[in-house]
Structure formats: C-alpha cells, structure tokens
Amino acid sequence: MSDAPSTVNRRSILLGGTAAVGLGLAGLAAEPAAAAQRGAGRGPLTTNPFTLGVASGDPWPDSVVLWTRLATDPLADSGLGGMPDRDLVVQWQIATDERFRHVVRGGATTARSAAAHSVHVEAGGLRPGTEYYYRFRADRHISPVGRTLTMPAPGTMPDLTMCFASCADYGDGYFTAYRRLAEDHPDLVLHLGDYLYEYPANSGDIRAVLGPEIRTLADYRRRYAQYKADPDLQSAxxxxxxxxxxxxxxxxxxxxxxxxxxxxxGFPDRRTAAFQAYYENMPLRRTARPRGTDMRLYRRFAWGDLATFHMLDTRQYRDDQACGDGLRVDCAERLDPNRTMTGTEQERWLINGFHRSRARWDVLGQQVFFAQRDRTYGELQGFDMDSWDGYRASRDRIAAAMGGSQVRNGVVLTGDVHRHWAADLRENPDQPDSAGVGVELVTTSITSTGDGNENTNSRELSENPHIKFFKNRRGYVRTRFTEGELRADFRILPYVTAPGAEAQTAATFVVEDRDPTLHPG
Structure with missing residues (x-):
C-alpha cells in the first residue's frame, strides 16, 4: 500500500540481466532451468531475453498476475523476438523485500513459442494488502525487479493512490509521462486504452515507428515489442x-x-490476431484468454471496501457508430433506445454490480467521453458519435443506475480524447440543475497529438457548464482515495517531442463523500 515501508528506486526498476547477480539469487539457481533445457536436448540462451521488462496486474487479495515475455531480438521480422522455436522454462520468485532476502513464493512455468514466449503466472498464497517484489529467470539471465501489491481484504479501507493513463503513440513523442507516473509511487495503475497505435510509419514521426499498418499476428507482436522495449514504459x-x-x-x-x-x-482475422497479441503482452488472468474473435475483458476488482473498479469494454459489444461516425448535428439515430455501447450482458453485469455495491467509491474504468459534450456553438447541438453521446439511451441507463442504486460515490474514468477534462455527471445532461450522479475524470494522452498548447477551449466550456476543466497538454491523472474524499491531480508535461520533461500539476479537484460535485483542490 501507499504507506509501505520500502520503495522501488530507479536502479532496481531498471535492473536486469546479469546485473542482478548482486541481489542474492540462491533461490533462482541457474542449474534447474539449465538442466531442463539440456534434458530437452537444447542449448542455453546466450543473450538476455528480458528486453521487454516485467509487469504485474489483476491483483486479488491473495494473488496477482506476474508477466514477462522473452525476446532476445525484440524487433525480429517474425514477431517472435528472435527466440528459438521451442518452449522454455522460466523461474519466478516473489519476496517481501526488493533484495529478495525474504522470498515467500516461487516456482517454474513454461514460456511457449506458440504464445510468443509470453509468461502469465497467477501467483497465489499471498497476504492481502501487501507490497511484494518479483523477478524471473531464464537460464542464467535474471529479469528486472518489479513491485506489486495485493488488494486489501474485504472490510478494510486503506487509502489508495491510483494513477491512470491512456493513448501512447510511439511516433508522437517520448514516454516520459510513464516514468513520471512511476515516480509518483502509485499503489495501482489503470490503463484505459490505446496502449499502442496500429498506424504505419510516417515521415513526420518524432520516433521511428516500425513498419506498415499492423494487420497480422507478427505485425502486432512486433509493434508491442517496440513499445515494451521503451525504458519509460518499463518503469511504469x-x-x-x-x-x-x-x-x-x-x-x-x-x-x-x-x-x-x-x-x-479480412477484419475477423485481424481482430483475432490483435486479441491474441493483446493477451500475450498484458498482465491478464487466464479468464481473459481470447477465443478467436471473442475476449472477455470486463471485470471487477475491490480495494477492500474503499473502492470497487468496474473495468468496461466499450468496443467489443457496441453497435456501429450512428450517422456514419464523426461529429454530427441533429443525428436522430443516436437517440435510438435500442442502441448500446456495452452490449446487453455487460450492461446487466455493471448495473447488478451497482445494486450490490458496498464500496465507498464505485469507479468505472472505461474509454470514451461519458458526460454530454456539445461541440458546436449556439442553439444547435453537435456530438461525437464515437463517444457515449452517440449512444444516449445506453448512457442514460447506466447514469440512472449509478444514481439510483447502492452506489455511494460514482466516478467515471476516461481516456481517448488526448486532453485533460473534468465534469460533473447529471441525471439529465440537458438540465444543468438536475441531480448529480457522479463525476468524470478524463486523462490526456501520454504522447498522442504531440506537445499540445495553452488553448483554453473556453467556448466549448461555455456550451457545457457541467464541464469544469480542460487542458491541452500531455500527461496522466494521479488520484488519492480516502474514506472522506477523492483528490485528483491533473499532471502535465511541457513537452513530449524531446525526452526528459518534468511533470507538474495543472489543476487539482476534490470530490467529497456523498457529494457528486467537483471542487477545486
């Protein structure tokens, strides 16, 4: 948790390969893994395979997913990271200290060639609300050290520092915001989508993107490898x-x-390839393993009784965008009561979760702008059909359930739009004085659309009085949840088209318990 006694410093986050020998590796002796490879008639790996770093995710009170993917040549044309076409033994360890003097769990797993040598360990038998450190070994090579936490036990309410981010286009700049996020020492990170971009290399790219627009499994694997080789992303x-x-x-x-x-x-084949590559490269549980063109990603996590996170998939089950997509004025199709953003099953799952909630804060981790956002000036209203405005009835049902259920404090987290925004959510978005049902915090991008500017967007804010904040810089949002309040810091960087920018807080908003209103902090 945030008040845990030890922290991961910059050196330990980036430590890897043979440099980790000084960490005390008695529990990760080279012999068992090497013997397993020899027993299969294979030679050892001669090059460090941990070039893509490590990650953890989907924590429960007693377990967490540990991830890595082996790649000796991350950008190899095959998409297999230069690895031999065979399965490999990978050992793992979890300790209560970053020097691994107190190892509490460990084992071995198989990095399969068919899964691009990705590893997903669901490490169990852990204590609730506890900070741990983990690492991997393949042959003589030791991975970087990662820090992770389990969720607190039900019935407890420890404070939570959570950062959330979205939209990292490799060609648009450097991932410095990820490093600044890591330096904030969060307990939990939410990534709300656009982890990578499928676009081809462009002559205007700040950093050279690898290859053409990605369509095949090899394409997606190589693009993920290019992103994951970035040291700033690895630090986060x-x-x-x-x-x-x-x-x-x-x-x-x-x-x-x-x-x-x-x-x-060819879209079904492209979707199948993209789903497989996404699973291979994310710290997800086996329940998320894709089956062809289907992949169950909506799921729920509880930080004790303080906060419940409902992670939504607003792409896989939605109806096609209304009126041909884009910004539209007087689009009657968007008001069709049968249109859905989430699909019937996911909507039922979410609303049932609202009605059973006993959390202090119910948090929706989702992708596109939820609050009504009139983007035209004057009497006519114009809306973005890719956002919830294009699915008005679907949004109204969820907002009504948030305001009329066991939800005590509703919070919607959003990415997608490459700008910071903050909004009050109203029962009727056309009536600014209607009852509040929650708040929305929108993070800007990590890099997408470049450095940004100091445009205040004052005209759009005047058209939407429930929207309280706008900032066109890159960065992320840092939040602090307590029993009495949610505090949100909108973190920005002055530039991303060169490395090394420092982060600062552009604005802070506070939401008090049982008051669905944003207040300047």
Whole structure:
C-alpha cells in the first residue's frame, strides 16, 4: 500500500540481466532451468531475453498476475523476438523485500513459442494488502525487479493512490509521462486504452515507428515489442500492478463490434490476431484468454471496501457508430433506445454490480467521453458519435443506475480524447440543475497529438457548464482515495517531442463523500 515501508528506486526498476547477480539469487539457481533445457536436448540462451521488462496486474487479495515475455531480438521480422522455436522454462520468485532476502513464493512455468514466449503466472498464497517484489529467470539471465501489491481484504479501507493513463503513440513523442507516473509511487495503475497505435510509419514521426499498418499476428507482436522495449514504459509497469482495458487502436481506429472502420473482409482475422497479441503482452488472468474473435475483458476488482473498479469494454459489444461516425448535428439515430455501447450482458453485469455495491467509491474504468459534450456553438447541438453521446439511451441507463442504486460515490474514468477534462455527471445532461450522479475524470494522452498548447477551449466550456476543466497538454491523472474524499491531480508535461520533461500539476479537484460535485483542490 501507499504507506509501505520500502520503495522501488530507479536502479532496481531498471535492473536486469546479469546485473542482478548482486541481489542474492540462491533461490533462482541457474542449474534447474539449465538442466531442463539440456534434458530437452537444447542449448542455453546466450543473450538476455528480458528486453521487454516485467509487469504485474489483476491483483486479488491473495494473488496477482506476474508477466514477462522473452525476446532476445525484440524487433525480429517474425514477431517472435528472435527466440528459438521451442518452449522454455522460466523461474519466478516473489519476496517481501526488493533484495529478495525474504522470498515467500516461487516456482517454474513454461514460456511457449506458440504464445510468443509470453509468461502469465497467477501467483497465489499471498497476504492481502501487501507490497511484494518479483523477478524471473531464464537460464542464467535474471529479469528486472518489479513491485506489486495485493488488494486489501474485504472490510478494510486503506487509502489508495491510483494513477491512470491512456493513448501512447510511439511516433508522437517520448514516454516520459510513464516514468513520471512511476515516480509518483502509485499503489495501482489503470490503463484505459490505446496502449499502442496500429498506424504505419510516417515521415513526420518524432520516433521511428516500425513498419506498415499492423494487420497480422507478427505485425502486432512486433509493434508491442517496440513499445515494451521503451525504458519509460518499463518503469511504469515495474512500479505497481496494472488494470488494463483496450480502446480502438489496439485493433483498428474506431472499430465497433464486428464492424471495421472501413469495409474489410479480412477484419475477423485481424481482430483475432490483435486479441491474441493483446493477451500475450498484458498482465491478464487466464479468464481473459481470447477465443478467436471473442475476449472477455470486463471485470471487477475491490480495494477492500474503499473502492470497487468496474473495468468496461466499450468496443467489443457496441453497435456501429450512428450517422456514419464523426461529429454530427441533429443525428436522430443516436437517440435510438435500442442502441448500446456495452452490449446487453455487460450492461446487466455493471448495473447488478451497482445494486450490490458496498464500496465507498464505485469507479468505472472505461474509454470514451461519458458526460454530454456539445461541440458546436449556439442553439444547435453537435456530438461525437464515437463517444457515449452517440449512444444516449445506453448512457442514460447506466447514469440512472449509478444514481439510483447502492452506489455511494460514482466516478467515471476516461481516456481517448488526448486532453485533460473534468465534469460533473447529471441525471439529465440537458438540465444543468438536475441531480448529480457522479463525476468524470478524463486523462490526456501520454504522447498522442504531440506537445499540445495553452488553448483554453473556453467556448466549448461555455456550451457545457457541467464541464469544469480542460487542458491541452500531455500527461496522466494521479488520484488519492480516502474514506472522506477523492483528490485528483491533473499532471502535465511541457513537452513530449524531446525526452526528459518534468511533470507538474495543472489543476487539482476534490470530490467529497456523498457529494457528486467537483471542487477545486
């Protein structure tokens, strides 16, 4: 938890390969793994395979997922990271200290060639609300050290520091915001989608993107490898457990259910490849393992009784965007009561969770703008059909359930739009004086659309009085949940088109218990 006595310093986050020998490796002796490889008639790995770092995620009170993916040559054309075409033994350890003097769990697993040598260990038998450190070994090579935490036990309410982020386009700049996020020492990180972008290399890229637009399994694997080789992203993964959910660019821009952005008979195969690569590269439990074009990603996690996180998938089950997508004025189709953003089953799952809630804070981790956002000026109203405004009835049902259930404090977290925003959520978005049902915090991008500027967007704010804040810089949001309040710091960087920028807080908002209103902090 946030008040745990030890921390991961920058050296230990980045420590890997043979440099880790000084950490006391008696429990990760080279002999068992090497013997297993020799027993299979195979030679040892001669090059460090931990080039893509480590990660943890989907924590429960007694277990957490530990992830790595072996790659000696991350950008190899095959998408298999230069690894031999055979399965490999990987050992793992969990300790209560970062020097591994007190190892509490360990074992061996298999990195399978068919899964791009990715590893998903569901490490159990852990104590609730506890800080741990973990690492892997393949042959003589030791991974970087990662820090993780288990969820607190039910019935407890320890404070929580949580950061959330979205939209990292490799070509648009450097991932410095991820490093600044890691330096905030969060207990938990939520990534709300657009972890990578499918676009091809472009002559205007700040950093060279690898290859053409990605479509095949090898393409997606190579693109993930390019991202995951970034040291700033690795630092954020190693700092805390992540809860992840996708948006559109992990597959293709603005896809909606079974409908691609443009007619494409090959879209089912592309979606299958993208789903497999996503699972291979994220710290997800086996329940999320894809089955062809289906992958169950909506799920729920509880930080004791303080906060419940409902992670939503707003892409896989949605109807196609109304009125041809984009910004539209007078689009009657968006008001169709049968249109859905979540699909019937996921909506029922979410609303049932609201009615059973006993958390102080119910938090929706999701992708696209939830609050009504009129983007035209004057009497006419214009809305983005890719957001919840294009699915008005679906949003109204969820907002009504949030306001009329056991939810004590409703919070919606959003990415997608590459800008910081903050909004009050009203029972009727067309009536600013209607009852509040919660608040929405929208994070800007890690890099997407570049450095940004100091535009205040004052006209759009005047059209939407329930929206309280806007900032066009890159960064992330840092939150602090307690029994009495939620505090949100909108963190920004002055530039991302060069490395090394420092982060600062552009604005802070506070939400008090039982008051669904944003107050300046």
């Amino acid at each position: 993964h190693a700092a805390a457990p992540w809860l992840v959910i996708w948006d559109d660019h992990e597959i293709e821009n603005n896809w909606a259910g079974e409908v691609p952005e443009a007619p494409d008979p």
